[in-house]
Amino acid sequence: MIEDYLVLSVILFCIGILGVISRRNVFTVLMSIELMLNAANLAFVAFARLNETMDGQILAMMVIAVAAAEAALGLAVIILLHRQKGRLDSNVFSLLKG
Amino acid sequence: MYIDTLFSIFALIAIAGSLGLVLFRHPMQSALCLAVTMISLAGIYALLSAKLIFLLQLIVYAGAVMAMIVFIIMFLNLREKDLPEERERFTYLIGGAVLLIPVAWFMIKVMKSIPGVKNSIVGNGFGSIKELGQVLFTNWLVPFEIISLLLLVTLVGAVVLAGIRRESND
């Protein structure tokens, strides 16, 4: 059944969120975001199959492109942060503190 | 029938991989877990008759992106003492899980309410490169162009961010 695929995507997405909110390691956070994108992709593709149109797949393709871009930028930022602070702890960056 | 079996196997591997991603302390281990998840997702795409996406998932995601991440992790040469101490990690995990249960439950409920069909392989070129390409370059041309622009911007941005600064700029 197609909805099983969707349920899988929900589960992966939630695990991705869990990663974002529970980890302080910036690498893990970045990868969790990738995971969430993947979950979204899965939903797109599943819907494409469900409706038998290919637009969902196109969107998935674009998400892949965006994810690649995001990964590149994210990694660049991580390098920068590491160079500036020497740490990978996201708690070090607290400029938003009120 | 074999599709469902395969899906179950892939799904389990994907979930296990993603849990590994979240739970492992060292990013290298997490990255490898993520790669596992991605590869199993590629399998699932194949089950959904998305041939091109299957390929892209393997090449771009599991290949290029993961390689880049792994490369950077190794490049930074992370040791145990560089890693943040995350003693409260499990508190957050449990708390987050509790928070996410209603979210997941709601979303699953929504998904379940969609009238489903039995999954089977769809023929006559569904998801193949040519058909996909035709749709992409007729209906989705402008978004495609924008995406390419985005990639260009990203390229420049990444260079600017990670590039070597002169002393005077600091």
Add this chain to the structure above:
Amino acid sequence: MEHTVNYLVCIPLLPLAGAFVLGMMHMLTCKNPLPEKLYSFLAMLGPLGSLIFTVIIFSTLREMPAESRYLTQNMFTWFSAGDLHVDMGLFADPLSTLFLIFVTFIGSLIHIYSIGYMAGEENYGKYFAYFNLFLGSMLILVLGNGPVVMFIGWEGVGLCSYLLISFYTKDRDNVLAGNKAFIVNRVGDLGFVLGVAVLFWGLHSALGGAGFDYLNIKAGASTLTAGTGLAVCLLLFIGATGKSAQFPLYVWLPDAMAGPTPVSALIHAATMVTAGIYMVARFSFLYASYPFAGDVVAWVGILTALLAAIIGCFQRDIKKILAYSTVSQLGYMFAGVGVAAYSAGIFHVFTHSFFKALLFLGAGSVIYALHHEQDIWKMGGLKKKMPLTWIVMVIGALALAGFPPFAGFFSKDEILFMALAKGHWMIWLIGVCVAGLTAFYSFRLIFLVFHGKPRDQKSYDNAHEPPPVMTVPLIILAVGATFAGFFNLPAFFSGDSMVSTWLAPSLLEHHSEASRVTEGVAMVLSIAVVLLGIFYAWKKFASKPEDKPLTGFAKWGEDKFYVDEFYNAFIVQPWIAFGRTISNFIEPNIVDLPVKGTTWLYGVLGMLFKVFQAGYVRVYAIYMVIGLSLMSIFLSQSL
């Protein structure tokens, strides 16, 4: 008979134009002033021109039949809103013509006198500009065709009074006196404006959109309800007490003596302060119908007369004495118009303007001769040095005291007799007492200043008669003070009451007849009281005056019964203190409280929410998830 003429406007306009020209010249050249002769020549044009036009008007009016003796000139609609319609127009009838005559005549004389008195002053041009402005305003006041136009002059003279009182601006006290005059006058103006407003709303259906002027008001006056009419009369009288220095608003007039002496003579004795009486007489058709209002006016007037006369007996400053005497005489006039003897009151205005101007100018000569010494206890024996001044001052004092046959006698006695004839015997009695006091203080002044031995030898030696430009007006005024009374010789002396007859068309007056015997007895009695006053003054001050510190009641009198102190303590100081309190306490702490409270609330809320702003992106993500979670719980209910 054609009532519309086009030259009325010239009367106020000439002095106003003079004021404008002089003011401009002075303002532009004050660093290196023009010759004084030029200024004095230009300054004389206005008053003299007005005087000529006044004579023309007088003769024109005389040719008209007595019942419809008036001239008008409507220039343009001043403003009209709804059924209020006010024309900028002028109106001359016998009453205003009488005022015109003595205002322009005495105004011109005092202008001439000023040429000598102000010679060598720094702001010569400014002085004459203000003086011309004053004259123009006064003429507008007198000629205005309705209460609103009158108010231009009413306020204009107040402004000029302020400007001239504080003429020597470098001294703070002078400016304070000017401020006081303006502010106290404003209190009166409040009454006036409200009176006019109430009058308008009482009449507006009767007016029906017609011009709000005296002719229409008089025509519609009968439609006023009793309450409204009384309110109008009393409110207008408040205005009159301010302008004419009656209790409780008389306090500004003695202080107004800070101005140059000719100013005191013209503004604060002869003309401006009589505006209140003019106004009451102008509205005689109202006051005559409300005897209660008349009684209030009469009683306020006579009590003010008494109070001011008592204070006047104990003053040391020559000008202050005259100032209190002015207040007192104004009280007489109000008593006169209050008992509905309008022509008597107005006639007293007329004679008073002569002898009081004379006294002030005489005092001015003394002050001029003694180099601005004003304390009568530092003068003495000036008779030898200044014989002419002595003569005219004695004439003035006799006229003021009401000694026959000088001008004051006829007018004052007319008022007292009318009060008696109309049954106000208490007012008559007080009036007679005041006459005695008046005689006392005026001769106290004469004896102390001109008789006895000089008490300040140095200034005595330097004293001299003023130049002719100052003495000629004195002589003319002295002649006026002596003979002006004969213009209104009552029937008792087989006269024909010329002024009363002339004024009759303007005033609503009911003559009361009393027996010739009563009139004779009253007259003899008041002459006796006057003689008593003069005798007492002679006994006390003529030969060996003693300047000892006053005690008891006299001390109170010298300190003006502490009225100024009372006002200061109970009105001025609380007012200022309240102002300070508002700006220092109420404004920031009470009125601004809601605003401050709001900012405080936001501050507290900010502190509260700041705790949640850990600064870690992860924590914000957690908030997001919390929200998502709650939303999901909520949404799954409806699914």
Add this chain to the structure above:
Amino acid sequence: MFESALTVMIFLPIVAGALILFCPAKGAARITGFFVSLIVLMIGVQLFIDFDGQGGMQFVYNTPWIPSLGINFGLGVDGISLLVLLTSAVLFPLVFCVLKEQSRAFYANLLLCQGAMLGAICATDLVVFYIFWEIMLVPIFFTIGIYGGPRRLAATMKITLYTIAGSLLMLVGIIYVANCYHQQFGVWTFDMARLSALSLSGGFAGWAFLMFMIAFAIKIPIFPFHTWLPEAYTEAPPATSFVLSAIMAKIGVYGMIRFVLPFFALEFISWATFFLVLGIIGMIYCGIAAIGQKDIKRMLAFCSASHMGIIAIGICAMNVQSLTGSLFQIAAHATSTGVLFLFVGLMEERLQTRNIDALGGLAYRAPIFATFFAVAMLSCVGLPGTSGFIGEFLIILGTVKYSMFLGLLTGFTLIVGVCYLLWMFQRVFYEKESETSARFTDLTVGEVFSFLPVMIIIFAMGIFPQFFISKIEPAVQQQIAQLYAPAQQQVVANEISVTDK
């Protein structure tokens, strides 16, 4: 007058303001600004002359803007707005020709301000009005915030937040009114004239009425919403104080007459006494507060607030005389108190102080300045023959009709103003010359010629007020008739129901 005169009048300053930013020099910016405001002045005067005084809207310009919501870009002038328009057109060149030169952005802001104010005055559509109303605040925010005195930031925050709070309430009110119209007639419109057909009362209308009133009361300001005023007026640069007090405050008054009276006639009639009393309290309270001030500008700020109280009284007394008086006083007050702010600005430029205690004897150094100041001051205290008298007299007269007692209290305006102004004049211009004052120089020829027209206007308005009143009075008559019409209908309805029983 050409058809789109109003549009030109509004947008010329705004566009010129934007262009001024690219001027090569400060002086050029100032001159450009001056000429632009001069053109606006000429258009304004021409409009005034062409205005026929029949009571209707003239020079109407209407073009659809957001048709789906019935929003039109509508402009027009009638008797109510005429004098406000004239004031803001005529007095504006002054701020360019006197006072020290400022940066280009300053002049750009001033021009933007003028355009927005003219827009708010001419708007016949509520949305257009609201937009201009809000834009008006932007230049004020910048000019006070950048060019103001030492406590400018606090003052800017206060005025901005205060007025924005008010205008947001008004926005709710506007939407409510439009919605009511929609419910009743099934069409969306924000056009003033069409919305006037509504007569809202009871229920939420009461709240909407108060929302409008509070918005205008803050802008005017009416006691107790005035607390932003002393700070803002004192800290603002002279030109801004002038604009605030001479023109912007008047738009609050204008708004009250234009929008509140027609929409909420019954509510207004039942609340009038309350607001009238507020006006009286404000008039006396601010008048007394002015006595306690050492800073001339702060004193004038309170003076201005006190006079705005009188104007508010005139509106609340709701008769032809008082409303005419208020409208006239709007212009008169601009020529007196507004100009006094400019004079104080000049004084501050020359002496670097506004402290009354430090001054004294200015009249000896600067007779022309003292004379001009005195004329403006006397107009401010309402001396007959100057512009201030007519308005005050009509307002007092009208208030006496409304209530004898309240009229008496209103009359106190004659006294309170004189007290502090004379005191200030004495301390600043008379007495002994202080050390500070010795530095003072009289007005230059240019300055004399800049202020001379204002002086002439002060006297002209005092002596020939009918020239102005005749143009606005028919509109006032209409407005008053319109105001009482719903109340009369209700009375008639009540009578009918009584007779039915």
